[in-house]
Amino acid sequence: MTASPEHTLTEAVLRPVRGHHAFEACVEQLATTIRLGIYPLGSALPSERELAARLNVSRATLREAMAALRQAGLVETTRGRGGGTVVTLKPRTPSARAAARTSPERRRDWLDLLDFRRIVEPGAAHLAARAGLGDAQRRQLEAAHEAVARARKPAQHRQADSRFHLTLATLTGSPRVVESVTSVQSTLHEMLLAIPVLDANMAHSDRQHAALVRAVLTGKADRARIVMEEHCDDTAALLRGLVG
Amino acid sequence: MTASPEHTLTEAVLRPVRGHHAFEACVEQLATTIRLGIYPLGSALPSERELAARLNVSRATLREAMAALRQAGLVETTRGRGGGTVVTLKPRTPSARAAARTSPERRRDWLDLLDFRRIVEPGAAHLAARAGLGDAQRRQLEAAHEAVARARKPAQHRQADSRFHLTLATLTGSPRVVESVTSVQSTLHEMLLAIPVLDANMAHSDRQHAALVRAVLTGKADRARIVMEEHCDDTAALLRGLVG
DNA sequence: GCCCAATGGTCTGAGTTCATACCAATTTTA
DNA sequence: TAAAATTGGTATGAACTCAGACCATTGGGC
Structure with a gap:
């Protein structure tokens, strides 16, 4: 099946104008x-x-x-x-369940998410590092980071991690970036609930967060992007095994 | 006004579920x-x-x-x-009109777009270069590139340019990337119609496209991203003057 | 030449979503 | 204690959207 370039383009561009009700x-x-x-x-x-x-x-x-x-x-x-x-909802503890119950379509979407995330979140880190952050924003980022590092239980850690990534996104000041990262974190959260969390994973993640915060606060944009790329790659490696 | 971090986050995350009818x-x-x-x-x-x-x-x-x-x-x-x-619509020739008639809100959106584009399109180039492209895909990219280079009239050049960028996005195979680039190109097209086009700009743009295609086809992902970043920066420099 | 297929054009009744009131409960405030 | 303010709860009619069926027009296949 050799679709014409025309066809490929139009198929890719004409998407549903809205999902559901x-x-x-x-x-x-x-x-x-x-x-x-x-x-x-x-x-x-x-x-x-x-x-x-x-x-x-x-x-x-x-x-x-x-x-x-x-x-x-x-x-x-x-x-x-x-x-x-x-x-009234208590944060759920990640656990390996329902991982096998994912449809092929869903798996494709999940794999796509990991690719998209590796573009958007490192891009957000890069942009945030380039933008001059005010004192309040710097404190905001540090606070979000400390909240993750402080979290002991996996459920709390998971939520704090999401908030950390979203906070970083808001620091770019770009509505489009925030929207993209929100969408990414939403699906990512769903995926991460399906794998068990090891203390080692959490500690590793926290080290990367720390390096990321350092890079962003010192304005090292390229460094921030590289650290975030590694962070995404490491998470993705865990998850790809899941949806394999 | 020192908004709490809470407030900043929720304000950023709770967005309209859908724009219009x-x-x-x-x-x-x-x-x-x-x-x-x-x-x-x-x-x-x-x-x-x-x-x-x-x-x-x-x-x-x-x-x-x-x-x-x-x-x-x-x-x-x-x-x-x-x-x-x-x-039946003939492609419009870019011209400097209505540039002053843009609302402040629109200007902010346009500046945001330039930031977002600098993340997404270089990311797409990077991803496309990393993904192994099939023969059909390589030809597709080359064809799209030649169409831009061949276009003489500004109106045709503008359309071919959009198609080139969209084609590159489709080569990533990522629906999310395609959607983002489509959205970017849509607004970008609108902006570019408001500035006059110089032959020098077109020639410069074509050289960057050529370098981009080379980098993607030879799998030099980092190089592809850098070229695309420069390409975005150059366009953005033109446009920022417009909306200044 | 006749019939079939594919296309746009029209209609209808049900389900959704909306704006705009107004009601009910509860806390704050005078 | 009484009035005001703020919140969720309810009701109504208009507008939008939908699925499905059917009609009208045109070109291709037999």
Whole structure:
């Protein structure tokens, strides 16, 4: 099958304009936000009206999504002033389960993710290192890094790791970079839940994070990218075995 | 205003689940596809039923979009077997107009694009060079490159350039990379229409393309990335003056 | 020349999403 | 303690989107 270049291009470019219904997208995005620990256990989500505005969705649609999250046990809701919706989901501990239950399509998507990640996250590190960071931003990065290093339990470590990578992305100041890294971390989180975590892995990862923070804070952009590439490669090596 | 790290993160992560209505998204995507020259003047679009399936949209919605394209003069439609929709839009010649009419928000988005592009396209070049390319793929890349070099008129050159960059992206085999580059080229095309084109710019660009193709075909991944970075930087320098 | 196939054009009823009110519960504040 | 403010809960009608069927037009195959 020798597809014409024309055909290859158009096939690649004409993609679905949107995946699923609005309320499903809301459920997915909110669930991801919670699972990644951006809203940790016990924290309050913004009010329905504000969330609806942020997600650019009607309140009715958002409420359907909230009902789903409530039913799934991720959040609880109380009424009245001072009320609202609170996260009740405890971070899950990674474990080797369901790894075999992945469809071929999903596996392809996962492998694609690893390639894409190796472009975007090192690129983000490079950009963040080149951009002059303010004091507040430097502290923000250090705090996110310390949170990862401090985390003992795998579940907490996993969430802190996501937050660290997202924090780095926000330091670039580029909405497109943030969106890409968010998307990457979301799927990556899903993958990492399917492999057991060794203390050695966590320690190795923390060393790379430390080197990364050093490079970014000292403005060594090329160095930051290389460290992040190695970090991605090491994680990818673990995961490729999983989806092999 | 010292936003807490929490707030910064959530603000960055909670993004609209989807921009606009389905039919607007279709119009935008199809118009972009046509303007980028993926469907050149005189070529036939796929049938309505196939397009609807590709864009994951009902035929009714797709037809609304087609009606808009027809009214805008981008395409013409005929009925019956052998009929269909044909591109009638002549590629536009870049010219310095409307550059001042851009809103501050748009300017910010454009500057963001240049940052994002400098990550994604060099990353794509790197990945394509690392991946072993088949003979058909090598020919595809060379053909796309020759088409750019051969183009004399600025309008044709612009379209061929977009196709070249998109072709390179498809060679990575990564759907996420293709999507990112498509999105980048779409906005970039819009920007480039607002600046006049000099023959010197075109010649310089062609030399960089040639070096890029050489590096990719010989598997020199690092070299390919560096060349692409320079290519992006040079274009960005032109454009930053525009939106300054 | 006739029939079939492929295409755009039209219609309909159901499901989703939306904006906009208004109601109910609860805390803060005067 | 009463009023105000903020939150979730509910209702309604319009607009959008969908799947599916059917019609109209045209060109190709027999």
